[in-house]
Amino acid sequence: MKKIDFNADWEYEVLTNRAEHPGREKITLPHDAMLHEKRTENSPGAQNTGYFEGxxxxxxxxxxxxxxxxxKHILIEFEGIYRNADIRLNGEQIYCRPNGYMQFLLSLDDRLQYGKENTIEVYVKNSDQPNSRWYSGAGIYRPAWLYVGEKSAVEPENIRITTVKTSPAFVKFEIYAQxxxxxxxxxxxxxxxxxxxxxxxxxxxxxxxNVALLIKVENARLWSAENPYLYRYRITAGADVxxxxxxxxxxxxxxxxxFCINGVRTILKGACIHHDNGLLGACCYPDAEERKVRLLKETGYNAIRSAHNPCSKALLDACDRLGMLVLDEYTDMWYIHKTRYDYALYMENQWExxxxxxVNKDYNHPCxxxxxTGNEVAETAQEKGIELTKDMTAYLHRLDRTRPVTCGVNIFFNLLSSMGFGVYSDKKAEDTSPKKKAVGSEFYNRLAGMVGDTFMKMGACLxxxxxxTRDAYENMDIAGYNxxxxxxxHDLKKYPKRLILGTETFCRDAAKFYEIAEKHPRILGDFVWAGMDYIGETGVGAWEYEDYAPKNAPKSHWLTAGSGRIDITGKPLGEALYTxxxxxxxKGPFLAVRxxxxxxxHSPSAWKMTDAMESWSFRGCEGKRAEVEVYTRESAAALFLNGRKIAKxxxxxxxxxxxxxxxxxGCxxxxVYDEAxxxxxxxxxxxxxxxTCLLMIPEKSTVRPGELLYVRLRYTDEKGILKPMEHHRMQISVTGGKLLGFGNACPCNPEGYLNSYADSYxxxxxxxxxxxxxxxxxxxANDGSLEQEIQVPVISG
Structure with a gap:
């Protein structure tokens, strides 16, 4: 079918709190309406959603x-609308979907007015707050498409491609024409x-x-994370292509x-990520998704976990091309509410x-x-939840027999919840008072902040x-350990057939995990929280000081979690060098300095191993204590300052x-030294x-219309060496392009990313x-003293 871009020439308006918003605005999809809302301490979503109103x-x-x-046969596709989407064509309701992360295809045959103007309306309900434990965004935040084909057309999700065997290679195509x-x-x-x-x-x-074709591919090049080779296909059904x-x-x-790919054991060296794209909010642009995957791959990760909702099609396309393995996750809650209006309202009726x-989205993606099936659902400790675990695993097996099923279970939380500590309940979710007690993951996060990660990990050993957890784990292919x-x-010995996956882990445990996994094949992998910083869960992983996060700052000034090995702007931190x-x-070695x-x-965090950065530029701090970290696998390291040996x-x-x-x-x-x-x-x-100089560094030398250009602004010396103590307000202006986002990586950020000015961090x-x-x-760009300009050619065609 012919795929037609359906993202231009939309209008949107806010239906609630109209007095605070303009009338209809012209926009191009993807569009995140929540990113344009106010941030206030009265926001029901509070720190979970970055204090944005809904x-x-x-x-x-x-x-x-x-x-x-x-x-013709006409389809419309929306890749993601958050949430409770109500679709109407020419005034007639044609579809409703409560899930804010699912793509859906609708047939418009016999509903259109041919030879005429047609109007499609999408009503989005996100005022029922709180409904998420992280920044969700709102509106049509992923792309939309029209598909036009012949009456015999093969719809986009009616092609199933399965590798039957690899040596020799046989591939089965199951094709369903109209x-x-x-x-x-x-x-x-x-x-x-x-x-x-x-x-x-x-x-x-x-x-x-329907037709099924078994194809032998001679001398096939196999897809893997190390060599992500892709083939292309063309299917002609009657006159349709x-x-x-x-x-x-x-x-x-x-x-x-x-866990093996093409018969070769593969350890999943993974990172958890949320679905937002940093300064762009929830907006899903292919360039942004690919950049995120590329940065994680460069850091050493070969896998990502889409915490805690199904990822976008654009992300899967990027992972196919770049060789990033994907654990696609369904949801954050089952039938017990974590927040008052979350998806527990619908899950039991909608999960199939x-x-x-x-599965329709994922099936043909080798990545x-x-x-x-879920994340930190305490239902896995209940008889009903254990049965639901079994049902969902069995259902996924019926849909797709080629992939295993897990669920991210917070082991210690399951026990605490069963004892009445921090337990989720529908009644507690309805409590929106300022004195509401923390429950679930928020309770667990606060506990981690107070007593550290060691206590939690030891608690999981009870x-x-x-x-x-054992009964729920029996109903999965792979046991997910948070x-x-x-x-x-201990569990390797007690459960000799259990396969274990670290579905959520701490950065400081990466080396320990890798050592165990190399010795024990039943330890399949590890997914650190988190690979890249994200909006919401504000400050949970931050380690900030008063110049960037004043003690008297309003809570609503906090915007991101601060939990990433890569910050919200895509900069790898000291923890990324360690990874x-x-x-x-x-091989390294790498040097980083706090x-x-x-x-x-400001806020010590179990999710932060260090705030060390790759810099030795702290003029004016002579004589102060410097904490230096060397990342290496070698046997020893010696530190030298201006030629003097400090220590080994x-x-x-x-x-x-x-x-x-x-x-x-100085220098x-x-x-580093080997064992000899x-x-x-x-x-x-x-x-x-x-x-001091102000540099503007574009990540691409040319761009095409519609593509994104990321430009890093840096204060450096004349040789380009970063000066991290420079803290100034910058103004930016753009011609030949649209400024979509401008900001810094500080988790405490009162101004957000939609202005033409930002402070350096x-x-x-x-x-x-x-x-x-x-x-x-x-x-x-200029800061009132320094000014810089760049020009990047736009290539058409």
Whole structure:
């Protein structure tokens, strides 16, 4: 079917609290209405949603339908509308969907007015707050499409591609056309745009339009995280044509070999991510999704967990191309409310439909290697919930026998909940008073903040935790452990057939996990919380100081969690350097230093291992205590300052060696040594010079219309060395493109990302520009003293 972009020329308006909003506005999808709302301490979503208020919205679009479409098959697709979408065509309601993260396709046949203007309206209800434990966004935040085909058309989700075996390679195509017809399948190499196909096979469908083709692919190139090779296909059904890509790969999982791709054991070195795209809010742009995947891959991760909702199609496309494995997760709650108006209202009646749509989205993507039915659902400790675990696992097996099923269970929380501590309940969810007691994950997070991660991990070792999880684990293919690493060795012995996955873990445990996993194939992988910072759950992973987060600042100034190994602007932090070494992405060594000029800490967090950064530029701090970290897998490291040896230390089990030294300007150098005492590598940090410059650094040298251009603004010296102590307000102006977002990575951020001004944070900020139909994007920045300009060509065609 022909895919038509349906994202331009929409209008939207706010239906509640109208006095505070303008009338209808013209917009282009994707659009996050919540990002444009006020942030107040009175927001019912409070810290969970970044203090944004929620409202109801109307989106509408008029479009011409040619007379000759009467003989066509017409579909409309919305990839995601948050939430309670009510779709109306020419005033008639045609569909409702409460789930805010599911894509859906609607047939418009016999509903359109041919040879006339048609109007589609989308009503969105997000005023029933709170309904999420993180920033959800609102509105039509993912793309929309029209599909136009012949009456014999093959709809986008009516193609199933299954690798039957890999040596030799056999691939099964199951194709469902709308009417009986002759179906021709062609297969070509890679993503190239030529019309060369090396396999062609035709077959008549049955009377229902269905056909199955078993194709042998000679000398097949297999898809894996290391070599993500894609084939392309073209399917002709009568006069209708459909195209796409697929990968040839085979999954297996057992107690002897662990988790294997194409027969090779693969340890999942994973990161949890939320669905927002940082400064863009919930808006789903392919460029933003691909950048997120690329940054995580460069950090050493080979897998992501879509916490805690199904991910976008654009993210899966990027993961297919870049070789990122995906654990796609269904939901954050089952039948017990975590927040007053959350999806527990609908889950019991909707889960079969939701899981079907999730599988339809995922099935042909080689990157998707596992499904998760939920996250930290205390129902897994109840008889009803244990049965539901079994039902959902069995249902997913019926839909897709090629992938295993897990569920992220917070082991200690299941026990605490059964004892009445922090338990979720519908009654507690209805309590919206300021003195409301924390429950569930919020209770658990606060506990972690007070007593640290060791207490939680030790708590997970209690016998009662085993009692309250073992029955649910029996009803999964793979047992999902949230913060249960200290149980691994015990449970490997007690349950000799259990496969264990760290579905949520702490950064500081990465080296310990990897050591255990390399020895025990039944430890399949680890997903750190979190790979990249996100909006909402404000401050839960932050480690801020008073210059950026004043003690008397209103709560609503907090915007992001601060939990990422990569910050909200996409900058890898010291923890990302540590991760690269742990997962052997790069040998290192790497040097990082905690900000010398800062004193005290705002909010110690179990989810923050360190706030060290890759800098030795702290002029004016001479003589102050500097805390230095060296990340290496070698046996020992020595630290040198301006040529003087400060100390030499052996590495313990972790990949982090820490030193303290009085700060002085100059050169900080680390040399690492192997077990034989031989020098095995070095790295150094140089203090920036006295002169300060403002740089604008685009991430691309050219862009096409509609693409995103990320531009990093940095205060440096004349050699480009970052100066993290520079803290200034910058103004930006853009021609040839639209400024979509501008801001910094500080979790305490009162101004958000929609202004043309922003403060620098440790010397940096980020601008996101969408290219328009112009020859060049010109962006100018100034802070009243320094000014900079860049020009980036826009390439058409």
């Amino acid at each position: 409202n109801d919205y109307l989106y509408c679009k008029s479009f011409w339908v040619p007379e000759n479409w009467r003989e 009417a009986p017809c002759r179906i021709t399948l062609e297969i070509g190499h890679g993503l190239q745009d030529d019309e060369v196909y090396f396999i062609t096979e035709s077959k008549d469908s049955d009377e229902c339009g 459909s195209t796409g890509t697929f990968g040839i790969r085979e999954l297996s999982w057992d107690a002897e070999k662990g 439909k939701d899981l079907l749509d999730m 998707v290697v596992m499904y998760s 016998h009662g935790c085993d009692v309250k 913060y249960g690493i200290l149980r691994y060795r 690269k070494v742990v997962y052997e992405q790069e 900000p010398v000029y800062q004193t005290g800490k 230390k052996k590495r313990k089990k972790d990949c982090r060696i820490r030193f303290t030294v009085p700060y002085e300007n 900080l150098k680390a040399i 005492g031989e020098e095995a590598g070095c790295c150094e940090l140089i203090t920036a010079g006295a002169t 440790y010397g940096e900020a980020l601008a996101i520009i969408q290219a328009q139909q112009a020859d060049t994007i010109v962006a100018r």
